[in-house]
């Protein structure tokens with residue numbers, strides 16, 4: 358028997374017991390004739406004491422870090438107790454030991470604050486996974502997985518697997534493709550999500566489906582994306598948007614309770630997309646803090662949002678008068694910012710990622726006086742009015758950006774988040790969930806000169822707007838029955854009520870610029886299935902990796918994936934992707950003509 362107990366199990370109540378433990382050598386400390394070893398396994402760390410006679414054996418046969426040991430001995434009370442670990446009151450006085458395997462000196466220390474850099478740890482990920490901190494992340498991932506499954510199981514959902522080798526129908530992201538040996542010249546694609554399969558399952562009558570499933574997208578990897586990632590993918594029949602929102606609000610609250618012990622009783626706010634864009638500048642607002650965008654002047658919005666337009670036009674300040682959007686945020690308690698600080702913020706908004714030409718500010722001092730970088734154009738009474746329009750209070754610093762509509766809105770959103778961060782208002786242990794609803798069905802792609810589906814082509818318009826699909830001039834006005842769940846400024850889930858009639862789906866494909874033939878060729882299976890009694894249905898998918906990362910208080914999803922890829926999509930441990938043999942290529946009847954870039 359390799360062990361009677363784990364390294365995390367023994368307590369003072371086990372005193373005098375003879376036990377056998379197996380694990381890895383964490384540290385070795387020699388004190389004259391005795392040696393202390395901390396031995397580690399998945400469950401914890403136990404201190405071992407090797408007395409004089411065993412010490413000689415150790416000297417002859419030196420132990421090293423990460424050796425795999427088996428020891429037998431007596432559980433004893435420690436004289437020097439360690440209250441930081443659960444086994445800290447005891448140690449094992451070893452009577453015999455056995456080296457089960459040796460280890461090379463690991464390339465980095467297996468500790469929370471390791472000396473190993475990112476690349477090194479990824480190359481030796483199997484060692485990295487021994488670290489407590491990474492282990493806790495994987496444990497949390499498992500806890501979230503189990504909680505989601507439990508909840509869904511009890512709600513009558515059935516886990517049904519869907520295939521990984523499917524047909525390539527790129528929409529949105531690029532597909533990963535897999536050549537077929539048995540069908541030379543033809544390719545499968547790896548699914549970007551099981552979207553059409555789960556809809557087919559609804560048509561088959563499995564009215565509550567879920568899967569914790571890998572999805573594959575060949576995207577340029579922006580920060581913190583993975584080419585393969587995991588979704589909690591769900592679909593339901595005979596439901597309206599309201600049913601889905603309630604069911605999955607329940608699921609996330611259940612996960613919070615089970616995994617974090619948090620009673621999230623508050624009903625989730627439902628914010629429509631337009632509001633989110635208007636007040637937060639993006640569709641996944643971080644509502645842990647209350648700073649909102651104010652449109653002082655907008656060339657696109659209605660009059661009531663142009664709260665300072667008249668004054669701007671009268672000021673003669675070209676930067677403002679020529680801008681499509683002049684927007685502001687009031688940052689609480691920052692009116693005493695120094696020149697150096699405002700200069701630094703100005704540099705911040707001028708960085709290429711933000712792309713603004715400059716930053717204007719108004720200090721609404723605690724004594725209610727006002728000082729600004731635009732004093733030349735706005736006298737004190739105008740500044741006061743501006744402060745009022747921004748809802749500012751004495752002590753606030755009002756930051757103003759101006760420029761092209763889209764870029765300025767995004768910059769205001771980024772600035773809002775940055776100030777939230779600087780003021781410590783984005784606390785990783787505080788959680789704020791909400792729904793964003795009423796998304797536009799389409800978004801216009803300047804690049805392609807046509808409309809694209811904002812969510813995906815299977816999303817239903819609002820029922821009362823279906824007829825607008827017949828009028829291309831109305832595409833921009835159609836709202837979707839689509840929803841996202843947002844947590845702390847991240848989209849953690851998204852879904853929609855689906856189209857379930859062939860004619861509506863055909864109109865949708867046509868609106869997306871697909872010919873009848875193309876639609877038939879790509880999605881004929883789905884259009885056909887719609888003709889055999891498709892029920893009304895809808896669903897949602899949660900980004901499982903991201904949900905885990907946020908619950909774990911981390912920015913990075915990689916920390917929550919056992920074997921992740923790096924930012925260039927490489928697995929540095931396996932050294933993948935890599936070339937394949939000439940023989941494999943021959944079997945696939947593929948000849949390579951790789952362009953050197």
Ligand code: ASP
Pocket residue numbers: 549550551552591851852853896897898
């Ligand atoms: N399949 C969708 C996605 O991956 C989610 C859904 O609509 O259920 O974004």
